[in-house]
Amino acid sequence: MFRIRPTCSVCNKTIEKNEPIYVHMRYPAYRGMVEIKAFLQQEGKIICEDCFQQKTKKE
């Protein structure tokens, strides 16, 4: 799925298989799901569930 090793962009822990994650990204300016994967690897910030929940608590 991801060619890069998925790690949380907040705590840098490695994302385990089947772990729920959140991806923070801008919606691509161009259309088409084919490009989404490449776009994710360039622009997407993966956030693990723990960090995401802490983030939403603060806000």
Ligand SMILES: [Zn+2]
């Ligand atoms: Zn994290």
